[in-house]
Amino acid sequence: MAERLVVIGGDAAGMSAASQARRRRTADDLSIVAFEKGRFTSYSACGIPYWVGGLVDERDELIARRPEVFRADYAIDVRTRHEVVDIDLDRREVVAVALDEGRREVREPFDQLVYAIGALPVQPHWAKEGVSGVFGVQTLDDGDALHAWLLRDPKPRHAVVVGGGYIGVEMAEAMVNRGLTATLVERGPQPMSTVDPDMGALVTDKLRTLGIDVRTGLAVTGLDHRDGVVTAVRTDDGTIPADIVVLGLGIRPNTALARDAGLPLGPTGGIRVDLRMRVIGAPGVWAVGDCVESVHRVTGQPVHIPLGTHANKQGRVAGINIGGGYATFPGVIGTAVTRVCDLEVARTGLLSVEADAAGYAFVTATVESTNRAGYFPGADFMTIKLLAERGTGRLLGAQIVGRSEAAKRIDPLAVALWNGMTVEDMVGLDLGYAPPYAPVWDPVLIAARKAVEALGVL
Structure with a gap:
């Protein structure tokens, strides 16, 4: 049998x-x-x-x-x-x-x-009151229901996204792209707590240039509705009109x-x-x-x-x-990327608050460089931040915020982190160079060099 x-x-x-x-x-x-x-299997x-x-x-x-x-x-x-x-x-x-x-x-x-x-979307008590027009975005069935709501008659005009993580900022942009006004409500000091505050501030600025009303330090306390359909979000600083509410509070x-x-x-x-x-x-x-x-x-x-x-x-x-074979899962380092319009955001390893909580003594190094040679058409700026352990110089984490070709530069940093490299090791990495693809000193190498300087090695 x-x-x-x-x-x-x-x-x-x-x-x-x-x-x-x-x-x-x-x-x-x-x-x-x-x-x-x-209703669906194997979807993105x-x-x-x-x-x-x-x-x-x-x-x-x-x-x-x-x-x-x-x-x-x-x-x-x-x-x-x-x-x-x-x-x-x-x-x-x-x-x-x-x-x-x-x-x-x-x-x-x-x-x-x-x-x-x-996983399940985090749902505060006010999201469980049976009011229509409130959506999590965890499964394709969730997305299908949200998409159908956007096509209803009369069509929604005002969206409120509660929570400013990856899903929150992506859905806020999606609402703007659909022609709705969008308000992003974040309880913390800024959206994108998945990067350090100085890097997250760059994302906040971009969201506002898209016309998204970013409101930070604000807690949602409830919903207003008419005939069971959401009409506004109540906060501890007044109400915000809403024909649709999207939960981006994490999972x-x-x-x-x-x-x-x-x-x-x-x-x-x-x-x-x-x-x-x-x-x-x-x-x-x-x-x-x-x-x-x-x-x-x-x-x-x-x-x-x-x-x-x-x-x-x-x-x-x-x-x-x-199936009778042998395989193991070696762990994670938290590499993740996202995009807000033309702004790319990436991270790997530990944030400053995480490194501090883990007990590491560390330095940070932040540099601004370009994705290509500065004279080459399409050259644009990116900001890279590295965390390195004092004493050993081991890379602990990295974050990138920038435009074209910024986010995927997190990959060599993730490889370095995965293999326990020091920032001094990284300065000598033989990365590809040509003016259409990088300056002669790649931004990754510039950041590593600055981290070495912060450690006092050079």
């Missing part, structure tokens, strides 16, 4: 695990059932703001593989619109309900289980089901797994994606950094191991 694998969650992490396991084991040897609460949630804003024409362009492809080409029994509501580890079965069939109960036995439910691991089943959670709230993505103390159970916590390679501490890159890699690792 074939061994049975059940996957809970049909997006990047879950379907990567299922696909990798299938590549190594036939349907006669391993039967695979995947439950997905929504990161692309939702670009579809909503009109840069991507069709929703389906975000879908990598449809359920029917997994069924026909991979022999994976994908069951969309099925929500798993219980995991019984003793009986080795999951309980799901068919959402489009009157919540008909389905019980599915398993030998191996992959938990890949992802948290979706682990209620895991907790109820007795699976171990770590200090970040994510599921605890080993290097092979096996859940600690739960034989035959794996967890991957935004619901797990990882190890930060700089600090060695547990972190929850939900990104599609990690989800795909973790799913691949679990699938290889389930």
Whole structure:
């Protein structure tokens, strides 16, 4: 009899695990059932703001593989619109309900289980009052509902985005691109707390040049509505008109089901797994994606950094191991990029506040340089900031804000950080040079040189 694998969650992490396991084991040897609460599988949630804003024409362009492809080409029994509501580890079965069939109960036995439910948008109490026109942006179903709301009659004119992280700033720009007025409300001193305040200030300036009303140091306290449809957002400094409200307050691991089943959670709230993505103390159970916590390679501490890159890699690792191979997930360093109109934002490693909290003594070095030789057409400025540990000179983190070709310069910095290089090592890196691509001293090298000077090495 074939061994049975059940996957809970049909997006990047879950379907990567299922696909990798299938590549190594036939349907006669391993039967695979995947439950997905929504209507879609294997899609780019990161692309939702670009579809909503009109840069991507069709929703389906975000879908990598449809359920029917997994069924026909991979022999994976994908069951969309099925929500798993219980995991019984003793009986080795999951309980799901068919959402489009009157919540008909389905019980599915398993030998191996992959938990890949992802994360949930942070929802304050006022967002749970059942007022229409309030949206999180975590799944493609969420994006579909938001997109449909923008097309309703009468069309919304005023958008309020609550929270200024990656999703918040991307959705604020998307609203402007759709012709709405946009107000971005951030409780902290500025949007983009994913970079240091001096770097985030550059992003705030750009948002305002787009016509986005950025209001910082402001807390949302509730909603006004008429006939159950949002009309305004209440704050501790008055009300803001709103025909649509988008939540950009971050996300948290979706682990209620895991907790109820007795699976171990770590200090970040994510599921605890080993290097092979096996859940600690739960034989035959794996967890991957935004619901797990990882190890930060700089600090060695547990972190929850939900990104599609990690989800795909973790799913691949679990699938290889389930399929009889051997693979490990080596941890994360928090590399991430985004774009606000023509302004690119990137980071890797630790922010100043994170390095301080971890106990590091460090220096910072900030430089302004150009993406190309200064005389070459299209040359534009970028700002690079590095953090280096005192004593060792080891790179601890990097941030970049700039225009054309700025963000991807985070990649050599991420490689240096991943491999424990010092900023003195980095000064000698043999990076590519030609006037259309870089000045003779690449901005990365200039920043490394300034960090060396800050350390007092030269």
